[in-house]
Every structure is written in structure tokens, then in C-alpha cells.
Amino acid sequence: xxxxxxxxxxxxxxxxxxxxxxxxxxxxxxxxxxxxxxxxxxxxxxxxxxxxxxxxxxxxxxxxxxxxxxxxxxxxxxxxxxxxxxxxxxxxxxxxxxxxxxxxxxxxxxxxxxxxxxxxxxxxxxxxxxxxxxxxxxxxxxxxxxxxxxxxxxxxxxxxxxxxxxxxxxxxxxxxxxxxxxxxxxxxxxxxxxxxxxxxxxxxxxxxxxxxxxxxxxxxxxxxxxxxxxxxxxxxxxxxxxxxxxxxxxxxxxxxxxxxxxxxxxxxxxxxxxxxxxxxxxxxxxxxxxxxxxxxxxxxxxxxxxxxxxxxxxxxxxxxxx
Numbered sequence: 001x002x003x004x005x006x007x008x009x010x011x012x013x014x015x016x017x018x019x020x021x022x023x024x025x026x027x028x029x030x031x032x033x034x035x036x037x038x039x040x041x042x043x044x045x046x047x048x049x050x051x052x053x054x055x056x057x058x059x060x061x062x063x064x065x066x067x068x069x070x071x072x073x074x075x076x077x078x079x080x081x082x083x084x085x086x087x088x089x090x091x092x093x094x095x096x097x098x099x100x101x102x103x104x105x106x107x108x109x110x111x112x113x114x115x116x117x118x119x120x121x122x123x124x125x126x127x128x129x130x131x132x133x134x135x136x137x138x139x140x141x142x143x144x145x146x147x148x149x150x151x152x153x154x155x156x157x158x159x160x161x162x163x164x165x166x167x168x169x170x171x172x173x174x175x176x177x178x179x180x181x182x183x184x185x186x187x188x189x190x191x192x193x194x195x196x197x198x199x200x201x202x203x204x205x206x207x208x209x210x211x212x213x214x215x216x217x218x219x220x221x222x223x224x225x226x227x228x229x230x231x232x233x234x235x236x237x238x239x240x241x242x243x244x245x246x247x248x249x250x251x252x253x254x255x256x257x258x259x260x261x262x263x264x265x266x267x268x269x270x271x272x273x274x275x276x277x278x279x280x281x282x283x284x285x286x287x288x289x290x291x292x293x294x295x296x297x298x299x300x301x302x303x304x305x306x307x308x309x310x311x312x313x314x315x316x317x318x319x320x321x322x
Contacts, residue, residue, distance in 0.1 A: 021318050026053040029311035041307045050075035058317040059108040065321050070104035082321025094135040111154025112172050118145045137175045141168045147190040160187035181217050189232040202229035221259045225252040231274035242283050244271040253301045263301035267294040273315035286313035
């Protein structure tokens with residue numbers, strides 16, 4: 001009898017998980033920056049801050065990621081290493097006078113390697129050269145500056161001015177002012193499409209999202225969203241826009257291609273800061289009053305998880321560093 005032996009080879013293909021990333025969330029009550037691993041929904045680090053940490057962004061400079069933190073007072077701007085958690089530098093504020101500088105909104109221009117910090121109270125934007133983090137210029141904005149964004153090509157910095165009902169335009173190469181863009185409402189949060197063709201600006205007065213052609217500066221679409229739209233994020237793949245609606249306790253999802261609202265997603269109390277994951281699969285929202293972070297699945301536009309860890313969170317940034 002001839003036995004035929006059948007040999008079956010199993011080829012094991014290793015499974016590679018998506019690149020890890022971490023949330024850096026401001027905790028305004030306990031004056032700290034909380035680092036959260038969204039994969040485990042656990043805090044991995046708490047960095048002590050000064051009174052009232054407010055805005056936080058993640059940047060890449062010379063091939064290295066950095067976290068930049070502002071405070072809602074005169075405690076300056078901090079540069080933090082997301083790997084060691086060390087505060088690399090504390091940048092003093094350049095403003096003069098006895099009055100507090102108030103809330104600071106941050107944006108970074110990777111093309112010209114400049115940091116922009118907007119003082120809502122003083123109606124100024126401070127420009128810092130990131131080579132040595134030196135203050136190089138102060139520019140006046142309109143009344144009640146509320147949001148800031150940099151065009152993908154680095155040419156322009158846009159600052160929304162709620163009380164002036166316009167958008168300050170700064171030419172980043174030499175930090176001179178261009179003609180402001182008029183706005184039919186109270187402009188607040190602002191973002192740009194990844195290709196730079198469109199400005200996305202929320203209107204606090206009429207509960208709308210305005211989609212504006214960045215070249216002609218003309219409005220091409222107005223969409224009703226939620227009450228008191230406060231934060232905005234565009235997924236890195238450019239397919240979706242998400243707006244947090246503070247008083248509606250919701251997040252509005254917009255299809256960037258069709259320019260139509262595709263979902264209104266219930267979250268929790270007073271959703272504020274909002275950011276997209278690097279792979280565009282998740283959106284994270286700070287629920288200020290509930291002390292939590294809502295996690296939204298962008299494939300279903302549903303909240304799939306709620307993470308605790310920060311008290312009175314206002315803003316969050318996402319970084320690959322741990």
C-alpha cells in the first residue's frame with residue numbers, strides 16, 4: 001500500500017496594527033495636560049501645567065514631534081517633548097501693559113517654521129520663530145479673535161474675529177496683513193481643506209458652517225449645523241468635516257465632496273475641542289461639562305466610546321509620541 005502523505009503548509013501572516021497615537025488633553029480644573037492612550041482608554045501620563053491650560057496642538061519640526069500648550073492667563077506658552085514628557089521651553093508672552101492676555105489660540109506654519117499665538121483679550125497675534133522660539137512680530141487682529149488656521153501651502157494665516165465679523169489674513173512669508181475677508185455672521189472655528197481650496201468657518205450667530213472658496217473668498221455653501229458651533233476638524237483624507245456644537249450636545253458630520261450634512265451625532269455636555277485621528281478613522285471630542293472624551297467612528301458616524309481622564313477638558317491634540 002502506498003501511503004500518500006499530504007503536507008499542508010500554513011503560512012502565518014503577521015497582523016500589523018495601525019500606528020499608535022495618543023491624546024493630549026487639557027485639564028482646566030486640575031491644571032494639567034493629560035496623556036491618554038485611546039486603544040486602552042487609560043491615562044498614561046499627567047503633566048503638571050500652570051493655571052488654566054487652554055489650547056494644545058501637535059506639530060512636527062525638523063523630523064520631531066512636539067506638543068505646544070497655551071494657558072488662559074499670562075503663564076506663557078510651553079514646548080513639550082511627547083516622548084520624554086519634559087517641558088523643553090517656556091516661552092514668555094511679549095505683550096505689554098497690566099491687563100491679562102487671556103485665552104490663547106495656537107497654530108503652527110511648518111513651511112516658514114513659525115508659531116502663531118492669538119490673544120483674544122488683547123486682539124493681537126504673536127509670531128514666534130521656531131528655530132529658537134523667539135518673538136519676532138506682533139500683529140493686530142480684529143475684535144474678539146476666536147480661531148486660527150494656516151493654509152496647507154503655508155502662504156496665509158487666517159484668524160476669525162467674532163465681534164468684527166471678519167477674518168484677518170496674514171501673509172506668512174513676511175507677516176504682513178492682506179485685506180480682511182468679510183463674514184455674514186459671527187465667525188468662530190476655522191479649518192481648511194487639505195488641498196487648500198476651501199475655508200470652513202463656523203457661524204456662532206446663525207448656527208451655520210460656511211464653505212468659502214479660498215481664492216475668490218466667496219461663499220459657495222451655507223449649511224445649518226448645531227447651536228453654538230465651537231470646534232472643527234477635517235479628517236486627514238479630506239473626506240469629512242466634523243463640527244462640535246456646544247449647546248446642542250452634538251457633533252455634525254459633513255461630506256466634504258457633496259458639501260452636505262450627513263449626520264448629527266449625539267455626544268455629551270458642552271462638546272468643545274475636536275480632533276481627527278491620523279488614519280481618519282476616529283474623531284475625538286472634549287465634553288467639557290461631563291469631563292469625558294467622545295470617540296466617533298467615521299465609517300458609521302456614531303459615538304462608540306466615552307473616555308474619562310480629564311476634568312473640564314477644552315482642547316486636545318493627537319501625537320504619535322507617548
